Amino acid sequence: MLYYGFYNTPLLETAKGHDELSPGFIDDSMMLVIGNNLKECHEKLKDMMESPGGGFEWSHTHNSPFEISKIVLMNFPHSYRDETPGDLILNKPNSDGMVSFNSIRAVNSYKYLGIIFNPGLKWTLHHAKVTASATFRSSQIWRVSKLASGMSASGVRQLYNTVAVPGFTYGAEVWYMSLFKTSEEGKTRGSMAITSKLKTVQRKVAITITGAIRTMAGDVIDAHTNILPVDLLFNKVLFRAVMCLCSLPPSHPLHNIIHTADRCKVK
Numbered sequence: 001m002l003y004y005g006f007y008n009t010p011l012l013e014t015a016k017g018h019d020e021l022s023p024g025f026i027d028d029s030m031m032l033v034i035g036n037n038l039k040e041c042h043e044k045l046k047d048m049m050e051s052p053g054g055g056f057e058w059s060h061t062h063n064s065p066f067e068i069s070k071i072v073l074m075n076f077p078h079s080y081r082d083e084t085p086g087d088l089i090l091n092k093p094n095s096d097g098m099v100s101f102n103s104i105r106a107v108n109s110y111k112y113l114g115i116i117f118n119p120g121l122k123w124t125l126h127h128a129k130v131t132a133s134a135t136f137r138s139s140q141i142w143r144v145s146k147l148a149s150g151m152s153a154s155g156v157r158q159l160y161n162t163v164a165v166p167g168f169t170y171g172a173e174v175w176y177m178s179l180f181k182t183s184e185e186g187k188t189r190g191s192m193a194i195t196s197k198l199k200t201v202q203r204k205v206a207i208t209i210t211g212a213i214r215t216m217a218g219d220v221i222d223a224h225t226n227i228l229p230v231d232l233l234f235n236k237v238l239f240r241a242v243m244c245l246c247s248l249p250p251s252h253p254l255h256n257i258i259h260t261a262d263r264c265k266v267k
């Protein structure tokens with residue numbers, strides 16, 4: 001992982017303007033641009049890939065040819081009224097001196113670093129993935145917790161907290177919103193749908209651990225099992241992420257952004 005930091009540095013520095021960004025992690029990288037319209041964004045992306053010192057030049061000088069089939073384009077329009085341009089056309093120089101023309105079609109969803117994004121930044125697809133992952137892991141826990149030959153209750157609880165919980169809370173600071181009320185009698189807002197689904201999954205795990213009857217109240221069985229309710233569990237995960245962001249040193253690129261955000265109420 002450390003060597004990738006040196007190897008990919010020129011690629012991560014292809015962003016030159018204030019409205020360009022080229023982050024990456026290990027061998028996964030992306031290029032983000034901001035413009036007045038999607039056509040302008042396509043032109044900036046094309047320039048970042050084809051200009052001297054851009055993506056294609058890095059690919060040639062570092063002996064790491066891009067596989068065009070793995071390059072994905074995703075548009076993030078301001079509103080549904082924005083005009084969507086055609087495919088992104090990239091002119092890729094080849095080793096024989098020729099130039100190949102490649103058309104990159106926009107996609108409606110894509111998984112990057114384990115999180116599924118879509119143009120509207122709606123997390124329905126990722127919520128389905130999280131629910132499926134939590135259900136699968138809970139079923140595996142049930143298989144190893146049989147009363148006759150399975151693990152002890154404390155062992156099953158530890159297995160759930162160390163394997164299942166990190167699995168379905170991964171990246172929660174991106175796709176999960178804490179539950180809150182605008183007033184005492186107001187409607188609860190936030191990620192209600194995914195919270196309800198995960199409560200059902202966790203309830204089955206808690207019943208497996210304690211051997212309680214299936215009609216027992218969910219909050220009571222969570223207390224007896226000594227595991228956090230789902231909403232409080234995610235609050236703990238989000239709080240930990242916020243603490244990590246607030247403790248970044250001044251030399252970190254996110255330091256100024258975080259200290260600007262803490263002066264106002266973020267949506």
